[in-house]
Amino acid sequence: MLYVSNKIKNLPEYVFSEFQRQKEALQEKGIDVIDLGIGAPDLPTPSFIYDVLAQEAKKQASHRYSPFNGSYEFRSAVADFYKKQFDVDLDPDTEVLTLIGSKEGIVHFIQAVINEGDKVIIPDPGYPAYQMGVQLAGGQNVLLPLDTNKGFVPRYDLLSEADKKQAKLMFLNYPNNPTASTVEINTYKEAISFVKKHKIILAHDAAYQLVTFGEYKSPSVLQVQDAKKYAVEFGSLSKSFNMTGWRIGYVVGNKEMIQALANLKSNIDTSQFLPIQKAAAAAMRSDLKAVAENNLIFQSRMEKLQKALEELGIESEKPKGSIFIWAKVPVGYSSSSFANKLLEEAGIMVTPGTAFGLGGEGYIRISLSVAEERLDEVIRRLRRLSSKEAP
Numbered sequence: 001m002l003y004v005s006n007k008i009k010n011l012p013e014y015v016f017s018e019f020q021r022q023k024e025a026l027q028e029k030g031i032d033v034i035d036l037g038i039g040a041p042d043l044p045t046p047s048f049i050y051d052v053l054a055q056e057a058k059k060q061a062s063h064r065y066s067p068f069n070g071s072y073e074f075r076s077a078v079a080d081f082y083k084k085q086f087d088v089d090l091d092p093d094t095e096v097l098t099l100i101g102s103k104e105g106i107v108h109f110i111q112a113v114i115n116e117g118d119k120v121i122i123p124d125p126g127y128p129a130y131q132m133g134v135q136l137a138g139g140q141n142v143l144l145p146l147d148t149n150k151g152f153v154p155r156y157d158l159l160s161e162a163d164k165k166q167a168k169l170m171f172l173n174y175p176n177n178p179t180a181s182t183v184e185i186n187t188y189k190e191a192i193s194f195v196k197k198h199k200i201i202l203a204h205d206a207a208y209q210l211v212t213f214g215e216y217k218s219p220s221v222l223q224v225q226d227a228k229k230y231a232v233e234f235g236s237l238s239k240s241f242n243m244t245g246w247r248i249g250y251v252v253g254n255k256e257m258i259q260a261l262a263n264l265k266s267n268i269d270t271s272q273f274l275p276i277q278k279a280a281a282a283a284m285r286s287d288l289k290a291v292a293e294n295n296l297i298f299q300s301r302m303e304k305l306q307k308a309l310e311e312l313g314i315e316s317e318k319p320k321g322s323i324f325i326w327a328k329v330p331v332g333y334s335s336s337s338f339a340n341k342l343l344e345e346a347g348i349m350v351t352p353g354t355a356f357g358l359g360g361e362g363y364i365r366i367s368l369s370v371a372e373e374r375l376d377e378v379i380r381r382l383r384r385l386s387s388k389e390a391p
């Protein structure tokens, strides 16, 4: 491997690229694979958003470089959204930064705030970009166990004194990927007290903040008093507005941390295409009706599948948000053996919990990213599989 740096040699490929290949191999054999593996909504971007893109793309002024930290229009739309949604005040110039999707921002943020060898606390199981981002930055991952009996909240008590003392940064993520758990503001109050006590930066990944069901509303970590002293929060339009391919997100909160990230990014990229930022600003300033409509679709899929799983003896908590069901594998299986069985014997692709860390052993993550008719087919296939096994 003459042309590959040590850093990249030691970096495994992003887990989902591997699953993608597995799926394509089966499809080539003519198998009708139902993909409940990928964590991306299947629904279209609302038309009022792409109408803005289409109009703006025609204007010559839109074809120039964006300001490095993103357009004022988008940043102020994010600030106004925080005011309206959470009653949190943000300065669009210093406390909001445009990202080319939140994954980009998260991975670069780690490099912007830690030094080589620094410890970073990441939830286990958790979104894979945290762990890889820490590795890329030369940091050390410290795994934070989540409470499987109490809604997957952090178990700070299971961290060693040395880890708590040495950690520089901690990630949390609610509504959570992969466990689909949601929290109330108390969880963030505890997190802020924890990071304050141990002098740790808190990075909250709120990619699913608006993807919630029924009466439940997901709070912001910045609603906690003094949170801006210790924390940033990452947001994304990918899941809430079905804009995964557009690559647009933001980070808000602590000025100094945001400035560090802006500094790093200004040496790497020149923010996002202006018409995309305009369209995203329109989304953030909207009445969120489109989001509510999508949420109803995800909720209805979730309820249908969750009920069917329950009848088949596959246990899961009923989620209040996210686009996932986090289900226990039946006795006698590991995460990967059960995921493989579903793929090979039923053509259903799910993600083994261990793709998100060893803390995901015993679970699979099921994405609600297919239409109800396809979910009906999933349920038929699962019933067939389970009746084959009945004694």
Ligand SMILES: *Cc1c(COP(=O)(O)O)cnc(C)c1O
Pocket: 039, 100, 101, 102, 103, 104, 127, 173, 176, 177, 205, 207, 235, 236, 237, 238, 244, 247, 248, 249
């Ligand atoms: C999808 C996802 C992201 C990344 O979203 P972007 O498309 O990069 O904005 C970040 N965090 C979590 C937990 C996600 O599931």
